[in-house]
Amino acid sequence: MKLKHPTQVCITIDTEFSIAGHFQNPQRNQPVAEPMVFGNVAGREEALGFLLNTFSTFNIRASFFIECANYYFFGDEPMQTVVKRIQSAGQDIQLHIHPVWLSFAKGALEGRFPQDDHCTGRNFADLQHAFELCIAVFERWVGHQPLAVRTGSLRADNNIYRVMASLGLTLSSNIATGIFTPDDPLLQLNSGRHNIHGVTEIPVFTYQDMNVLGRKRRKSLQITSCSWPEMRYLLRKARSAGIETVVILTHPSEFIKKSDFSYSRLTRNRVNQGRLSRLCEFIANNPAEFESVDFSEQADFWRSAEVQQHFITVPTHYALARMAHNFINDRLWHY
Numbered sequence: 001m002k003l004k005h006p007t008q009v010c011i012t013i014d015t016e017f018s019i020a021g022h023f024q025n026p027q028r029n030q031p032v033a034e035p036m037v038f039g040n041v042a043g044r045e046e047a048l049g050f051l052l053n054t055f056s057t058f059n060i061r062a063s064f065f066i067e068c069a070n071y072y073f074f075g076d077e078p079m080q081t082v083v084k085r086i087q088s089a090g091q092d093i094q095l096h097i098h099p100v101w102l103s104f105a106k107g108a109l110e111g112r113f114p115q116d117d118h119c120t121g122r123n124f125a126d127l128q129h130a131f132e133l134c135i136a137v138f139e140r141w142v143g144h145q146p147l148a149v150r151t152g153s154l155r156a157d158n159n160i161y162r163v164m165a166s167l168g169l170t171l172s173s174n175i176a177t178g179i180f181t182p183d184d185p186l187l188q189l190n191s192g193r194h195n196i197h198g199v200t201e202i203p204v205f206t207y208q209d210m211n212v213l214g215r216k217r218r219k220s221l222q223i224t225s226c227s228w229p230e231m232r233y234l235l236r237k238a239r240s241a242g243i244e245t246v247v248i249l250t251h252p253s254e255f256i257k258k259s260d261f262s263y264s265r266l267t268r269n270r271v272n273q274g275r276l277s278r279l280c281e282f283i284a285n286n287p288a289e290f291e292s293v294d295f296s297e298q299a300d301f302w303r304s305a306e307v308q309q310h311f312i313t314v315p316t317h318y319a320l321a322r323m324a325h326n327f328i329n330d331r332l333w334h335y
Contacts, residue, residue: 006291007238008245008298009283011060012173012204013051014096014150015082015252016067017074020261023115033070033078035263039256046268047252048082051276052089058280063092063294065150065173068137069101069130076141083141092294095138095169098152099130119151119160120182128163135167147171148295154179154204154220154249156187158197165198171299172196173247176204178220190218191243192309193302200303202295205246207234207312210319223250227322228278230314235282239289241310245302250276257333271329 018036021029034040039047055062064086070079086093100117119127131149138146148171151160156174164172175182175189182188187196190206209219209230219225221234231248238246254272259265283290295302329335 003239003242003244006287006289007235007243008293009235009279009290010202010245010247010293010295010298011062011250011279012150012247013062013064013250013252014067015048015064015079015086016096016098016152017070017079018253018261018263019100019117020263029262031070031073032261032263033074035266036253036256036258037078037082039252039266039268041256041266041268044268046266046273047255048085050255050268050273051252052085052091054273054277054280055091056089058284060280060283060292061092061294061297062292063094063148063296065094065096065148066138066141067096067098067101067152068134068141069098071137072101072133073104080141087142092296093142093146094148094150094171094295095134095146096150096152097131097134100152102130102133117152118155120155120157122159124159124163127159128166131163131167131169135169147299148173150174156180156182156201158184158187161197161199161201170199170303171295172199172201173204173295175201176206176220176249178206178209178218179204181218190309190311191245191247193245193305193307195306200306202245202247202302204249205234205238207314209314210316221246221248222254223248223272223275223279224254225322225326226275227318227325228275230318230322231275231279232282233314233318234312235290237312241312243309243312244307245293245309248279267333269329271325271335 018032020032103115151174154176189203194201205221
């Protein structure tokens with residue numbers, strides 16, 4: 001099926017802080033905020049600053065999913081400064097929730113907030129309350145309610161969508177079956193747009209990455225794990241298959257390398273930075289075939305109809321080359 005309009009490419013950036021081993025050793029390990037989002041290396045921001053500059057250079061729209069439960073450890077700062085930077089750059093902001101941060105409230109809030117980072121497996125009332133708390137923080141930081149939500153670790157169950165619908169949140173990107181496969185077969189979605197209990201879910205684009213000796217594996221499209229030749233192949237194949245929307249996942253911390261989970265020493269991740277730059281340049285140079293979009297801009301259109309999309313496979317040689325490239329990049333500090 002040939003599309004009459006460009007294939008939509010939605011780059012989503014989960015913008016979050018790290019517990020950094022605090023629960024295992026609270027005296028020694030403190031949660032990490034600024035280093036993993038800003039990524040300052042030799043006076044340059046190699047994480048958030050790199051992202052915003054790259055998007056500006058190539059006129060790319062993107063959606064930043066901002067984690068808000070961290071307020072209950074850090075307070076309004078430093079994430080409110082991150083929000084202002086993103087707003088000043090004209091980029092879209094939506095809600096990301098890692099409920100483990102609510103456990104730092106230590107009885108100051110009514111409700112049950114265990115040291116559990118998943119939105120799945122919680123009862124309706126507790127999860128609804130957790131969402132309400134995070135929405136209130138989001139409104140204070142951003143100035144309006146979120147349109148879309150992404151749950152932490154891309155974990156989803158039916159209860160999450162029922163809670164979202166009860167709160168008037170009608171867009172989500174909670175599913176990436178290459179990262180986590182929901183128990184319910186009806187939630188095992190690879191791409192497209194799907195109505196789940198009144199919420200339109202737009203999953204992270206997932207494909208089959210290899211078939212070696214009969215082995216097949218789903219892989220979700222992420223900057224840190226997919227090579228540029230593989231991404232380019234996927235986008236071109238998606239275009240020829242008539243796929244309307246490709247959602248890509250990344251994090252600011254993917255554009256730096258850290259020496260340990262406390263981010264005590266950093267360097268830029270040249271490989272991942274190169275992948276994002278090439279992706280943005282490719283979109284900018286092929287406007288008849290591809291366009292960058294964000295959740296706010298597309299909200300009404302995406303909610304207007306469900307869409308089923310083809311499941312795409314990647315030839316084995318792309319997967320093998322990518323695996324070798326990632327292996328080297330993960331182990332060599334200055335690669």
